[in-house]
Amino acid sequence: MSSVSTSFGDAAIMLRRNFKHTARNPVTVFQAVLFPIVMMLMFVYVFGGAFKVEGKYVDYAVPGLMVMAITYGLGPTAAAVNGDMTKGIINRFKAMDVSHGAVLAGHVISTTVRSLMADAAIIGVGFAMGFRPHASFLQWLAAIGIMLLLAFATSWLTVAMGLGAKTAESAGLATVPLIMLPFLSSAFVPADTMGTGVRQFAEYQPFTPIIETLRGLLTGNPSSGDAIAALAWCVGLALLGYVWAVSAFRKRA
Template sequence: MRNPTTVFNAVLFPIVMMLMFVKVFGGAFSVGDDYIDYATPGLLVMAISYGLGATSAAVNDDMTKGIINRFKTMDVSRGAMMTGHVVVTTVRCLVACAAIVAVAFAMGFDPAASALDWLGVLGLVLLLSFSTSWLTVALGLAAKSVESAGFATVPLIMLPFLSSAFVPADTMGAGVRQFAEYQPFTPIIETLRGLLAGNPSSGDAITALAWCVGLALVGYLWAVSSFKKRA
């Protein structure tokens, strides 16, 4: 609530990208279904990744401006600062994803998902938001300045564009296709796509969960280590 501009940007940009890909470029892609149905899962992941830069910069700003020294004199858990950023980022990601789904329905999105499938979508979105939040906190703690902290999340922002978010991976050129197939966001997107289509793949789901748990574990351990060194 104290950073409405950050929330607005995190919600607005994914919606703008959605309108651009579906209304401007969508007719050029042959995906076998209505393009809005194909693109929505990837746009959910993009909405999550786009809002991470603000978190990384905010974490680094906290570390460089001395507020952590004030917290250290108070009866506050050492991990509260990191956990607070993770919670805020996760909530912001959920708000952005809710906006994407609402706009998708307005544009003709027609999922075949059951109530159980929707719970699976919510759970995976929540898990991905949580895991990438910890990784982003770690990047913010490791960066030397606020500017470099914001720049450090660019690879996470770009990964959805190099995945099956907007076109099938098997239509890409050699090299890019292999990267798209084996990077973490592609199985997550395919799992969301399967759930929303009412036909989830257990193979994609297991891989997606493994990537999310792995990212969360790496991010958490890295964040704790960096925080101990800097605080």
């Protein structure tokens, strides 16, 4: 059997392992899938009337909540990766001749799939709340591609944070900036309505162009400028996370 097929087989085993751990941890499921829905209900039904946006607020908020759903599931991944390193699980895998890359890939793929499931839940609940996108089939595909790329990029970055932390608690804490950044973006209100300083931060941070790209695609009015910036941020974060994760894993394993 070739090394490539062996690596894929090991990655599939690690993926199944991570899914089982997720299913047995209700906190992970709540944080990754249900809590974004709770946030959606709160922002649309409680705060939505106070925000001045073009069109229905639910149409404005759903793209931001899709990004939030991706970031809210990152903490458990960082903690799980750190737990594998600190509890000796990696040494057992080494003794079993499991591919090192498969261990990291299993965490990345499971987190990406979990993020896309959370986004699907957000979209489904959004439709029930009156969300009515005007995207064409190709624009939907592009939006799914952006979500997939963002989930993949943040998954690698989260795995790297888990490997770099000393404890599972500090690993989960390291993902807080990623969780908080959507709140300081155009996810819930337009950036140009914010105060000086906050507005500039919102405009130039990674998630605002990603959210604006999703918003433009789903409303049928995509912006090439936002799309280029969004792709650049996603690719940059993915490369940073991958290089960091591989380097940290080699040092610790």
